[in-house]
Amino acid sequence: MHDFASFLPLVITCAGALLLMLYAVCPKAEQEKASLMSMGFFAVAFFAQLLVVCTVSRSVFPETFNGLLGVSSFTNAACLIIYACGFFTTLSSHTYFRENHFATVEFYSLLLFSAVGMVLLSMARELITAFIALEIMSLAIYILVGFNRASSRATEALFKYFILGAFSGAFFCMGTAMIYGAAGSTRFESIAEWLAFNPATTPLMLGGAFFLLITIFFKISAFPFHAWVLDVYDGSSNPITGFMATALKTAAFALIANFLALSGNLHDSWITGLFWIAVFTMFGGNLIAIGQDNIKRMIAASGIVHSGYLLIALVAINSEHFSGAVIAYYLAAYSVATLGMFAALSWLGGEGEKRVNFDDFKGLAKRQPLAAATITIFLLSMAGIPPTAGFMGKFYIITSAITAGQIALGVLGIISSILSMWYYLRLIVSMYFHDAEEDFVVNGTSLASISTVALAIGTFAIGLFPLVL
Amino acid sequence: MIEDYLVLSVILFCIGILGVISRRNVFTVLMSIELMLNAANLAFVAFARLNETMDGQILAMMVIAVAAAEAALGLAVIILLHRQKGRLDSNVFSLLKG
Numbered sequence: 001m002h003d004f005a006s007f008l009p010l011v012i013t014c015a016g017a018l019l020l021m022l023y024a025v026c027p028k029a030e031q032e033k034a035s036l037m038s039m040g041f042f043a044v045a046f047f048a049q050l051l052v053v054c055t056v057s058r059s060v061f062p063e064t065f066n067g068l069l070g071v072s073s074f075t076n077a078a079c080l081i082i083y084a085c086g087f088f089t090t091l092s093s094h095t096y097f098r099e100n101h102f103a104t105v106e107f108y109s110l111l112l113f114s115a116v117g118m119v120l121l122s123m124a125r126e127l128i129t130a131f132i133a134l135e136i137m138s139l140a141i142y143i144l145v146g147f148n149r150a151s152s153r154a155t156e157a158l159f160k161y162f163i164l165g166a167f168s169g170a171f172f173c174m175g176t177a178m179i180y181g182a183a184g185s186t187r188f189e190s191i192a193e194w195l196a197f198n199p200a201t202t203p204l205m206l207g208g209a210f211f212l213l214i215t216i217f218f219k220i221s222a223f224p225f226h227a228w229v230l231d232v233y234d235g236s237s238n239p240i241t242g243f244m245a246t247a248l249k250t251a252a253f254a255l256i257a258n259f260l261a262l263s264g265n266l267h268d269s270w271i272t273g274l275f276w277i278a279v280f281t282m283f284g285g286n287l288i289a290i291g292q293d294n295i296k297r298m299i300a301a302s303g304i305v306h307s308g309y310l311l312i313a314l315v316a317i318n319s320e321h322f323s324g325a326v327i328a329y330y331l332a333a334y335s336v337a338t339l340g341m342f343a344a345l346s347w348l349g350g351e352g353e354k355r356v357n358f359d360d361f362k363g364l365a366k367r368q369p370l371a372a373a374t375i376t377i378f379l380l381s382m383a384g385i386p387p388t389a390g391f392m393g394k395f396y397i398i399t400s401a402i403t404a405g406q407i408a409l410g411v412l413g414i415i416s417s418i419l420s421m422w423y424y425l426r427l428i429v430s431m432y433f434h435d436a437e438e439d440f441v442v443n444g445t446s447l448a449s450i451s452t453v454a455l456a457i458g459t460f461a462i463g464l465f466p467l468v469l
Numbered sequence: 470m471i472e473d474y475l476v477l478s479v480i481l482f483c484i485g486i487l488g489v490i491s492r493r494n495v496f497t498v499l500m501s502i503e504l505m506l507n508a509a510n511l512a513f514v515a516f517a518r519l520n521e522t523m524d525g526q527i528l529a530m531m532v533i534a535v536a537a538a539e540a541a542l543g544l545a546v547i548i549l550l551h552r553q554k555g556r557l558d559s560n561v562f563s564l565l566k567g
Contacts (some may be wrong), residue, residue, distance in 0.1 A: 128528045135535045139542055146546070152553050155546075159559075162546050163498055166539055167489050170505035173532055174482055177512035177525075181475075184520045186528065 006071045009049040009079065010119050013086075016041030017112035024105035031103045035094040038108035042087035042115070049079050067187050070125040070258075074324030078122040078254040081332050085247035086115045088339045088451050092346040093239040095448030099351040100237065102148045111243070114140035118247050122254030127176040127186040127212075130255055134172065134215075137251060138165050141244060145236040157235025164228050168218040175211025178204045188262055195263040209266065212259065213273075219252040220307045221300075223280040230288070233300035238349055241296060242342025245303050246335035253310055253327055260314060261322035274315045275409060282308030282416040289423045294356050298423055299341055302382060305420055306334050312413050313397045316404035326396045333389035333462055337381040340455035344375050347448035348440060358427055363436025371440075371449070372431045374456040381459045383424040384417050389462035474515035481508035495550060495557045499543045506536045 020037060023029055053076045089111065097103040117137025124130035142165065146158025180186050182204035183194035200206065214225070221229040233241045260267045285304030292298040313327045348364075348371055349355050365372035381390035394417060401410040481504055488501025510529040517525025551557060 128531050132531060132535060135539065139538060142542060142546075146549065149549060155549055155553055159495075159546060159550060162543065163489070163502070166499075166502045166543065167505075169539070170482075170485065170502055170509065173506055173509035174512065176528070177478075177509045177516060180513060180525060180528065181516035181519065184522065185524065 005055075006052050007069075009045040009052065009083065010116060010123075012045045012048055013041060013083070013112050013119065014116050016045075017109050017116060020105060020109035020112060024109060029105045031097065031105055031107065032094070034105040034108045035090055035097070035103075038112060039087060039090045039094075041112060042083055042090060045115075046080065046083040046087060049076065049083055052076065053080065067189050068126045068129045069120070069123045070188075071123060072324075074257070074322075074328055075122045075254060077324075077328035078250050078331070079119050081250045081328070081335055082115055082118045082122070082247045085243060085250070085335055085339060086111060088343060088455065089239050089243040089247075091447040091451040092242065092339075092343040095343075095446040096237065096239050096346040096349070098446070099349075100148070100353070102150065107144065107147060110140045110144050114144065114243075115247065118251035121251040122258075124255060125188045125258070127179060127188075131169070131172055131176060134219075134255075135169060137248065138169065141240075141248065144240045144243075145232060147240070148237060151235075153235045154237070157232045160228055160235075161232045164218065168215045168225070171211045172215035175208045175215070178208030178211065180208075182208060188258070192262045195265045200263070200266040200269040205266075206269070209270065213256070213270070216252050216256045217277065220249055220256075220310070221304050222307050222311060223277050223284055223304075226281070226284065226288075226304045229304060230292075230297045230300045233303075234294065234297050238296070238342050238346040238353065241300075242339050242346075245299065245338050245342070246331075249303070249307065249310075250331045250335065253314075253331060254324075257314060257317060257322075257324050257327055261317055261324070267317065271315055274311055275406070278308050278311035278315060278409060279412055280308075281305070281311060282412065283419075286416055286419045289420070292423070293358055295341075295345065295358065295361070295427065296356055298358075298427075299338065302420065302423070303338070305416060306330075306382070308416065309394060309397050309413060310334075312401050312406070312409050315406055315409060316397075316400040318404070326400045329462075330393035330397055333381065333393035333459075336455050336458045336462060337378040337388075337390055340374065340378040340452055340459065341382075343448045343452045343455060344371055344378070347371065347446060347452060358430050361427065362430050362434040364431040364440060366436045367438075367440040371452070374452045375431065376428050377456045377459055379424040379428055381463075383421050387460060387463055389459050392463050471515050471519050474511060474518075478508045478512040478515065481505075481511065493559050495547055495559055498559070499540070499547070502543075503536060503540060506532060506539075 020034055023034060090108065114137050117133050117140060120133035121130060121137055124133050142158060142162050145161055146154050148154040176186055179191060182202055183191045185191065218225040282305050285301050285308060289298050289301035289305065292301055310327060310330055313330060355361065381388035384390045384394040398410045398413050485501045485505030485508060489498050492498055510532050513525040513529040517523060
C-alpha cells in the first residue's frame with residue numbers, strides 16, 4: 001500500500017497528461033483553460049509528493065516493481081523539484097502565451113508527459129527503465145522546443161537538439177548492452193552485487209559506464225558535450241528554456257548520482273575523470289558566459305557552470321552512506337533562481353521575445369522596480385551571495401568536496417564562482433545604472449509576475465532552510 | 470561464434486557514428502542513428518545468448534519500440550525542415566551561431 005502511495009504523484013501527473021490529450025480533441029478546447037488544468041495537476045502532484053515525503057518512511061520498494069524503480073529521500077527531493085519546476089513553468093507559459101500566440105492544449109499535455117519521464121528517470125533502478133524514461137522525457141522536450149512551427153530559429157534548435165539527443169541516446173543503449181554483457185543484468189542491485197566481487201575496470205564495465213556517462217554529460221551539458229546548449233536554449237521559447245535548464249538537469253543528475261552511488265568500486269574508478277570534467281565544465285562555461293550579449297545564452301552558459309558545481313558534488317558523494325542531500329539542495333537552489341529568471345523573461349520579454357539582450361534591459365529598475373529587484377535576487381543567488389539559497393548550496397558542495405579530500409576541487413569551485421560574478425553583475429549594472437530607453441509596457445499583473453515574486457521569496461526561504469542530512 | 474556477433478555489433482555502431490558525424494543529409498543522419506540503436510540490439514541479443522538468460526532479448530524489444538517512437542518524431546522534424554528550408558542538407562542551418 002505504501003508502495004502505491006509513493007507512486008501516486010506520478011500516477012496523477014500521467015493521468016493529467018492523458019486527460020489533457022483527450023481535452024485537446026474537444027472542439028471547445030482553449031489553451032488558457034488547459035494551462036490552468038496543468039497547473040492544478042502539477043500542484044496536486046507536488047502536494048501528494050510532499051505528503052509521501054512526510055508520511056512514508058521506508059526507503060526502497062524492491063518487491064512492487066521487481067527492483068526496476070526505487071524511492072529514497074533523494075529521489076523524493078528530486079521529484080519535488082521536478083513538480084515545482086513544472087508548476088512554475090506552467091505559470092510562466094500562461095503569461096508568455098498572451099503575447100506569443102502559438103500554444104495549443106497539447107503544449108501542456110507534453111509538459112506533463114515530460115515531467116512523467118523525468119520522475120521515472122530519477123526513480124529508475126534499472127538501465128533499460130532509465131533509457132525508456134529518458135526517451136519519454138526527451139521526446140516530449142523535443143516537441144516543446146520546436147513548438148513554434150512558424151519560427152525557423154525554433155526549428156533549427158529542435159533539429160540540433162533532436163539529432164544530438166538521439167545520438168547520445170544510442171550511446172546510452174550501447175552502454176546498457178555492454179554493462180548487461182559484463183554483469184549479466186541491467187538492474188542496479190545485481191550490478192552492485194557483481195561489482196562487489198569484480199573490478200569496475202574490466203573492459204565491458206568500463207566501456208559501458210563510459211557510454212552511459214557520455215549520455216548524461218550530454219543531457220547536463222558538461223564539458224566536451226556543451227556546445228548545443230547555447231543554440232537550443234536560444235531557439236526555444238522562454239518557459240521551455242527554463243524547464244529544460246532546471247527539471248531536466250535535476251532528473252539527469254538524480255540518475256547519474258544513483259548510478260555512481262551503486263558501489264564504491266565504480267565511483268572510485270571514475271573520480272579522476274569526473275574531477276577533470278568538473279574543472280573544465282566550470283571554467284569552460286565561465287569563458288563562454290563572459291562573451292555573451294544575449295541573456296538566454298548567458299543563462300545557458302551559466303547553466304554549464306552550475307553543472308560543473310554539481311559534478312563536484314558528484315565527485316564527493318559517499319557511496320557507503322549515499323544521501324544525495326547536497327546535490328538535491330543545490331539543484332533546488334539553482335532551479336528556483338533559474339526558473340525565476342525565465343519567469344521574469346516570459347513576463348518582460350514582450351511579443352516575439354523582443355527583449356533578450358543585456359542592452360534591452362537598460363534602466364529597468366526605473367520603470368519596473370519590482371521586476372528589477374527580483375531579477376537581481378535571482379542573479380545574486382546564482383552568483384552565490386550570502387543570504388540566498390545559491391550561497392548555501394555552494395557552501396554545502398564545497399564543504400562536501402573538502403570532507404571527501406578533494407581540496408583542489410573545492411578551491412577551483414570558489415575561483416570559478418568569483419569569475420562568474422562578472423556576467424551576473426553586468427546585467428544588474430545595466431538594469432540599475434543606465435537610463436531607461438523604453439517604457440517596458442507589460443499588461444498588468446500576470447501569473448508570471450506572481451511566480452517571479454514567489455520564487456524570489458523561495459530563494460531566501462531555501463537559503464534559510466538548513467540541509468537535512 | 471557469439472564473439473563474431475559482438476564484433477559485428479561494434480562495426481555497425483562505428484558505421485553509425487561515422488554516418489552521424491560525416492554525412493550532411495538529414496535522412497542519412499537519422500538512419501545512422503537507427504543503425505547505432507540496432508547495433509546495441511544485436512549486442513543485447515548476443516549477450517543474452519552468452520549469459521544464457523532471456524533478459525537481453527526482451528530489452529532488445531523495448532529498444533526497438535523506443536527507436537520506432539524516435540524515428541516517427543524524426544520524420545516529423547524532417548517534414549518541418551523541408552517545409553521551411555526546401556532542402557534536407559544540414560548545411561543550410563545557420564541562424565543560430567555556434
